[in-house]
Structure formats: C-alpha cells, structure tokens
Amino acid sequence: AREAGLRVVVVAPTLDGRDRLGAGAVGLRELAAMERGPDGTLELDLLVVTDATLLDVTAAAAIFEAVPDGARLLLAGDPAGLESTGPGRVFTDLAATGTIRALVAPTVPEGPLEALADGIRDGRLPPIQDPDRRAVLIPARTGEEAAHRCAQLVADSIPRAIGIAARDVLVVAPLATGPAGATALNAVLKARLNPSPEDRSSAVSIDVGDCVVRAASDPGGGVVRGIVGDVLPDGRVVVAFGAAAPEPVQRAELRHGWALTARQSLGVRRPGAVVVLPSEGADAYTRALMYTLVTRGERHVSIVHAAGPALASAVAADPTRHRTTHLRQAMGEAMS
Structure with missing residues (x-):
C-alpha cells in the first residue's frame, strides 16, 4: 500500500507487538496523540490494527472514530484464542455479523x-x-x-x-x-x-x-x-x-x-x-x-x-459460556 503511494498507519495494541513489527508501528496512545484533520479524523488511507482480538469496546471505538470517510480499516486477529480482558468482544462479533468483508487465513497446516x-x-x-x-x-x-x-x-x-x-x-x-x-x-x-x-x-x-x-x-x-x-x-x-x-x-x-x-x-x-x-x-x-x-x-x-x-x-468441549454483547444485533440493524 505504501509503495502505491497510500498513507498507512499500523497499530499494535501491545508493546511486545510493536517491538516485533519494528519501526513505524504505533500504540493506541500514540494513535490518539496523532495530528487530526478538521473533522477529528486522521489523515490516512489505510489503518491496520494487529492483534485486534485484544481491543475492548473503548479502544475499538477510538480506532473507528479516527478513520476518515473513504479510508479503509484492516483488523487482523485470531478469534480462536482468549479475547480482550476489557468489556466486549469486538473483533469476534464483527467477524460474525456477515456485514463486513472477512479474509480468512488458510487452515492447511504448514508444519x-x-x-x-x-x-x-x-x-x-x-x-x-x-x-x-x-x-x-x-x-x-x-x-x-x-x-x-x-x-x-x-x-x-x-x-x-x-x-x-x-x-x-x-x-x-x-x-x-x-x-x-x-x-x-x-x-x-x-x-x-x-x-x-x-x-x-x-x-x-x-x-x-x-x-x-x-x-x-x-x-x-x-x-x-x-x-x-x-x-x-x-x-x-x-x-x-x-x-x-x-x-x-x-x-x-x-x-x-x-x-x-x-x-x-x-x-x-x-x-x-x-x-x-x-x-x-x-x-x-x-x-x-x-x-x-x-x-x-x-x-x-x-x-x-x-x-x-x-x-x-x-x-x-464446546464453550459453554459466551460473553453476550449487542454489537452483532446493532451492526445487523445498521446495515439492513
């Protein structure tokens, strides 16, 4: 995307994730402190969030509010593991709504x-x-x-x-x-x-x-x-x-x-x-x-x-307890 001239911001919710990504990745706090346009959004074309399963509702809302109209948001995560310790299960709910495009990694074992x-x-x-x-x-x-x-x-x-x-x-x-x-x-x-x-x-x-x-x-x-x-x-x-x-x-x-x-x-x-x-x-x-x-x-x-x-x-054993939220229902109603 950068080679194509697009303005890209990469966000990693954890310090360990930013260390592994190297220079150019920012945290949620750094994202909040970045310069905004007149409408309060970031001047970018693509926002990428890694380990997005760790986002609670507050962090996810801040990320969505930062993306301007016409830009794209890519959330990368694995819903099979433990979810955020904060309120909500944003990534898993969004993936389950069917209202957004989900790209699923191949499940064929490589090793x-x-x-x-x-x-x-x-x-x-x-x-x-x-x-x-x-x-x-x-x-x-x-x-x-x-x-x-x-x-x-x-x-x-x-x-x-x-x-x-x-x-x-x-x-x-x-x-x-x-x-x-x-x-x-x-x-x-x-x-x-x-x-x-x-x-x-x-x-x-x-x-x-x-x-x-x-x-x-x-x-x-x-x-x-x-x-x-x-x-x-x-x-x-x-x-x-x-x-x-x-x-x-x-x-x-x-x-x-x-x-x-x-x-x-x-x-x-x-x-x-x-x-x-x-x-x-x-x-x-x-x-x-x-x-x-x-x-x-x-x-x-x-x-x-x-x-x-x-x-x-x-x-x-199938999970017997699920964290219940209203995000799936709200997304379905908003997109209908």
Missing part, C-alpha cells in the same frame, strides 16, 4: 506447530510426532515435576537441541498459583538461570541478569519483559524493556518475568515457548485457553503435560 494450533481450534488434540522437534510433548506426574522439567527445558534442552537461547523462551502457565503456576515457575527458573549471589535460595530478589516485568503492567501496552543490566547506588536497577532504551526502576515495581500466565501472555510471542499444564486448576481449562498457550512460540513449543485427561476434555 507441526500449525497442525497443533489448527487441531485445538477444531476441538481435537492431534498427535505430536515431529522429528524436527518444533513441537514436543513432555509428560509429568505432578506439578513439582512439571516445574523441574520446565527449568531443564529452558536452561539446557531448548538452547542445546533447538538453538533458541533461554532469554528467547517464554514460559506460560494457565494460572499464577500452584506448584506449577507462573509464580512457582519464576522461582524455579530464577534459581536455575540466575541465582542470587547473596542467597542462592532467594526466589524474590531482583539481580543483574534477571528477566523481569513490571508488577503493575500498562493496561494500554500489555506485559513487556526486560533484562536487568545494572544496579545504581541508590538501590534502583537499570532495565531494558523490549526494544526501549534502558531505564532506572525501583525494585519494588518489578517481579520476575521468565513465566507468565495465559492472560499476561496475550499479544506476547517469542521464538520458543514452554507451556506448563498442571493438574491444579484443570477444571478451568478451555479450548481458547489451550489455543492461546500453544501459539506463544514462533519456532518451537514444548508442552509439559501433567493435567491428565482434563486437557483433551477441555479442548473437545
């Missing part, structure tokens, strides 16, 4: 990761048989064993066998609590990857080399991971978050970020991912949750499976 994602989207767990080890299934009997195997994968197996460094591996778990929840996994990974020089049993200290996230994530930018690079005389630590310049941060504002929950991982992707599925909390597993977890890795996904038959049951 084991695509086959795994497509299978879960369709309500089945395909067998994982991949000699190239892009997708690997590791059974575990307990949550503690699952956490131990996760640490082995991140620290040794994936860097050695797959060639993806530990810093480029994202660990995701359905919940924060439990022996294999995100909190416990962060403690295990801290001890294995970067033990504290003062106390090697410390799971809460923030040290140089730690992978961290802000304790209170930016609701407009999602979770973005950073690496601690230095400690200042006043006790603050210098952190490089994503592609941003390093900045001083109080230790109390940070927590370890090797492992994220499914909700925290929305919009976040890494070359490798380790999905840890404990039996604790398995009654809350859903097809959308599983799909979100297994699509966090771009080149490799290891699944540490301790959930027993609950996993297959969750994937096979």
